[in-house]
Amino acid sequence: MVGAIRRLGALFINGVWQLGFITRFFWLILVYSGQSFTRIHLTLRELYFSGVMSLLIILVSGLFVGLVLGLQGYETLQRYGASDSLGTLVALSLVRELGPVVAGLLFASRAGSAVTAEIGLMKVTEQLKAMDMMAVSPIARVVAPRFWGGVISMPLLAALFSAMGVFGGWLIGVVAIGVDDGAFWSQMQSAVDFRYDVLNGVIKSCVFGVAVALIAVFEGYDCVPTAEGVSRAITRTVVSSALAILALDFVMTSFMFRG
Amino acid sequence: MSEPLVRLENVRFAYGQRTILRDISLSIPRGQVVAIMGGSGSGKTTLLRLIGGQEKAVGGRVTVDGQDVAGLGREALYALRRRMGMLFQFGALFTDMTVFDNVAFPLREHTDLPPELINDLVMMKLHAVGLRGAARLMPGELSGGMARRVALARTIALDPMLLMYDEPFTGLDPISLGVIGQLIRRLNDALGASSVIVTHDIQESLQIVDYIYFISEGRVAAEGTPEAIRNSTDPFVHQFVHAEADGPVPFHYPAGDYATALVGGSS
Amino acid sequence: MSRTTLDLWVGVFVAMGIAALLFLALKVGSISGSDIQAPYTLSARFDNIGGLKARAPVKVAGVLVGRVTEIRYDNERFQAEVVFSVDGRYKFPTDTFANILTSGLLGEQYVGLDPGGEDKLLAPGDVIKKTQSAVVLEKLISQFMFNKAAEGDTAPAK
Numbered sequence: 001m002v003g004a005i006r007r008l009g010a011l012f013i014n015g016v017w018q019l020g021f022i023t024r025f026f027w028l029i030l031v032y033s034g035q036s037f038t039r040i041h042l043t044l045r046e047l048y049f050s051g052v053m054s055l056l057i058i059l060v061s062g063l064f065v066g067l068v069l070g071l072q073g074y075e076t077l078q079r080y081g082a083s084d085s086l087g088t089l090v091a092l093s094l095v096r097e098l099g100p101v102v103a104g105l106l107f108a109s110r111a112g113s114a115v116t117a118e119i120g121l122m123k124v125t126e127q128l129k130a131m132d133m134m135a136v137s138p139i140a141r142v143v144a145p146r147f148w149g150g151v152i153s154m155p156l157l158a159a160l161f162s163a164m165g166v167f168g169g170w171l172i173g174v175v176a177i178g179v180d181d182g183a184f185w186s187q188m189q190s191a192v193d194f195r196y197d198v199l200n201g202v203i204k205s206c207v208f209g210v211a212v213a214l215i216a217v218f219e220g221y222d223c224v225p226t227a228e229g230v231s232r233a234i235t236r237t238v239v240s241s242a243l244a245i246l247a248l249d250f251v252m253t254s255f256m257f258r259g
Numbered sequence: 260m261s262e263p264l265v266r267l268e269n270v271r272f273a274y275g276q277r278t279i280l281r282d283i284s285l286s287i288p289r290g291q292v293v294a295i296m297g298g299s300g301s302g303k304t305t306l307l308r309l310i311g312g313q314e315k316a317v318g319g320r321v322t323v324d325g326q327d328v329a330g331l332g333r334e335a336l337y338a339l340r341r342r343m344g345m346l347f348q349f350g351a352l353f354t355d356m357t358v359f360d361n362v363a364f365p366l367r368e369h370t371d372l373p374p375e376l377i378n379d380l381v382m383m384k385l386h387a388v389g390l391r392g393a394a395r396l397m398p399g400e401l402s403g404g405m406a407r408r409v410a411l412a413r414t415i416a417l418d419p420m421l422l423m424y425d426e427p428f429t430g431l432d433p434i435s436l437g438v439i440g441q442l443i444r445r446l447n448d449a450l451g452a453s454s455v456i457v458t459h460d461i462q463e464s465l466q467i468v469d470y471i472y473f474i475s476e477g478r479v480a481a482e483g484t485p486e487a488i489r490n491s492t493d494p495f496v497h498q499f500v501h502a503e504a505d506g507p508v509p510f511h512y513p514a515g516d517y518a519t520a521l522v523g524g525s526s
Numbered sequence: 527m528s529r530t531t532l533d534l535w536v537g538v539f540v541a542m543g544i545a546a547l548l549f550l551a552l553k554v555g556s557i558s559g560s561d562i563q564a565p566y567t568l569s570a571r572f573d574n575i576g577g578l579k580a581r582a583p584v585k586v587a588g589v590l591v592g593r594v595t596e597i598r599y600d601n602e603r604f605q606a607e608v609v610f611s612v613d614g615r616y617k618f619p620t621d622t623f624a625n626i627l628t629s630g631l632l633g634e635q636y637v638g639l640d641p642g643g644e645d646k647l648l649a650p651g652d653v654i655k656k657t658q659s660a661v662v663l664e665k666l667i668s669q670f671m672f673n674k675a676a677e678g679d680t681a682p683a684k
Contacts, residue, residue: 041529045532048536048539079666122354125354127353129351130351132313134364135368136365137337156546157543160542161545163549163554185553187556193581194551198554198555207506212657257571
C-alpha cells in the first residue's frame with residue numbers, strides 16, 4: 001500500500017520534473033531561434049524534411065479519409081433524406097477535427113520520429129558535443145531549425161489534408177453517388193464559417209505543430225546516448241505526441257466550439 | 260619558461276555521489292604535447308571536458324590561457340572554445356554533410372570569409388591530413404582512420420591554440436595509428452599550438468609526446484618525460500608501459516612485497 | 527540534394543499549403559458569410575426561443591442579413607432577449623415582425639424578419655416589438671392531441 005503511494009508520488013514528481021525540463025528547453029529554443037530565421041536555409045532544409053517528405057502520406061491519407069467520410073456520411077444522411085448536407089458533414093468534420101488531428105498524428109509518426117532519430121543519433125555519435133566544443137550552440141544550429149520547420153509545416157499539412165479530404169468526399173458524393181454538385185458546395189459554404197470553423201481548425205493545427213515539434217526535438221536531445229536510448233526516444237515521441245494532440249484537441253474543442 | 264597554457268590546480272570533480280577526480284594538479288606548457296594516461300574509467304575524458312568548459316569542477320581551478328574556465332559566461336566560454344580544438348573519440352563528423360562541408364563548418368560558422376577563400380582553407384587543411392582527394396565523399400564512405408583524419412582537419416580549421424584529443428588511437432589499425440600519431444605531433448609544431456592527448460595507448464604516446472601524466476583513482480599517480488617514464492622504476496608505470504596483465508596490481512602493492520608474501524605463504 | 531532543388535520543393539510545398547488554406551477559406555467555408563458590413567445591433571424579446579443559439583443566422587426573405595450575437599433572459603419581463611447584429615446596408619421599418627423559424631423540419635433555428643409598412647426605420651439599438659416565438663414541437667403535438675380528444679368527445683353526441 002505504502003509502496004503504491006510512493007510509486008504514485010515518484011511518478012508525479014517525475015512528471016513535474018519532465019514538465020519543467022521541457023518548459024526550460026522550449027524557452028531555450030525560443031531564445032536561440034534567431035539563427036533559424038537569419039540563416040533561413042537551415043530552416044528551409046528542415047521544412048523540406050518534415051514538410052515535403054510528409055506530403056505524400058498526408059495527401060493520400062486525406063483523400064482516403066475523405067472518401068470514407070463521403071461513403072459513411074451519405075449512408076447515414078440519406079436515411080433522413082438529408083443527403084444534400086453531405087458537403088457540410090464532410091467539410092465540418094475535416095476542418096474542425098479530422099484535418100488537424102489526423103494530420104497531426106501522421107506528422108508525429110512520420111516527421112516527429114525522424115527528427116527525434118536524427119537528433120538522437122547526433123547525440124550518440126557526439127556530434128552535438130563536438131558542435132558545442134566548436135563554439136556553435138547545438139540548440140541554435142540543430143534544434144531550433146527543426147522545431148520551426150515542424151511548426152511551419154504542420155498547419156500547411158493539416159490544410160492540405162482537409163482540402164484533400166473535401167475533394168475525396170466530393171469524389172464519392174458528387175461523382176460516384178450523384179449528390180447534386182451545387183447543393184454539395186452551397187450547403188457546405190453556408191454551414192462552414194471561415195472564422196468559426198476554418199480559422200479555429202488552423203489554430204488547432206498550429207498548436208499541434210508546436211507540441212509535436214517540441215516533443216520530437218526534446219526527446220531527441222534528451223535521449224540516453226545509446227542505440228537503445230534512441231529507439232526508446234522515438235517510441236516516446238510518437239506516444240507522447242499522440243497523447244498531447246488528443247488531449248490538447250479536447251481542451252481546445254471545449255473552448256472553441258461550445259454552445 | 261612562460262606561463263603554461265592550461266593549468267589545473269587541486270581539481271575535484273564528482274557526478275552526484277560518485278567522485279571521479281579527487282585532487283588533480285597538472286599543467287600543459289605552451290608548444291608541448293602532453294599525454295594523460297590511465298585505465299578505463301579513470302576520469303581522463305572528464306579532464307578534457309573540464310578544460311573545454313563542458314563540465315564544472317566541484318573544487319579547485321581550471322585555467323586556460325589565464326582565464327578561469329568555470330567562471331566564464333556563455334559568450335566568453337564560446338570565445339575561448341573558438342581557440343580550442345577537440346577531436347572526439349570516433350571523430351564525431353556531421354553525417355549529413357560531405358567531408359568538405361564538415362571541415363568548412365567552423366569556418367562558415369565563425370567567419371564571414373568569401374566562398375573561394377573557404378575553399379582554399381579547407382583544401383589546405385585536408386591536404387595537411389592527406390585527404391584532399393576525399394573532399395566530396397560523405398563520412399559514411401570513410402574508413403575509421405580516414406574519418407579521424409577528416410575530424411582532425413576540422414579540429415584545426417580555425418588554427419586553435421589548444422588541441423585536445425580524446426582517445427585518438429582507439430580502434431585503428433597500426434598504419435592509421437602511426438599516421439594519426441605523426442599528424443598530432445606535426446600539426447602541433449606547425450600551428451605552434453599545445454596539445455593534450457587522453458589515451459591508454461602508451462607505446463604510441465611515448466614516441467610523440469613531451470610529457471606524460473598518469474592518472475589513477477582520481478589523482479596524478481606518476482608523471483615525467485617519455486624518457487623518464489620508460490626508465491621508471493615505479494611499479495604502476497612499469498606495469499602500464501609494459502602492459503603486464505599479471506604484474507603488480509595497482510601501485511599500493513609493490514612487486515617485492517607480493518613475491519615475499521607468496522614465498523612466505525608457501526614456506 | 528542541391529540547394530536549388532531543395533528550395534524548389536519547399537516552395538512547391540508552401541504554395542500548395544497556402545492554396546489549400548485559400549481553398550478552405552473561400553470554397554469550403556464562406557469568408558463572405560461572416561462578412562457583415564458595418565453592422566448595427568437590434569434586439570427582440572420572445573416568450574420562447576426554442577433551440578435558438580448564438581451565431582444563428584438572421585434572414586429576411588431567405589437572405590442572410592446578420593447573426594445572433596447574444597441571448598439573455600430578461601428577469602423583469604420574464605422573456606428571452608435576443609440581440610443580433612445586422613448588416614448596415616439593410617434597413618427595416620419600425621413595424622418589422624421578428625419570428626423564430628426552423629429551416630426544414632429538423633434544421634437549425636434562425637431569426638426571420640418580416641418588414642412591415644412604416645416609413646420610419648429601426649435605428650441601431652432599437653427593440654423589435656412584434657415577435658412570434660419559436661414553435662415548440664411538444665406543444666404543437668399536445669395541442670393537436672387535445673383537439674383530437676375534444677373532437678372525439680363531441681362526435682358521438684352529434
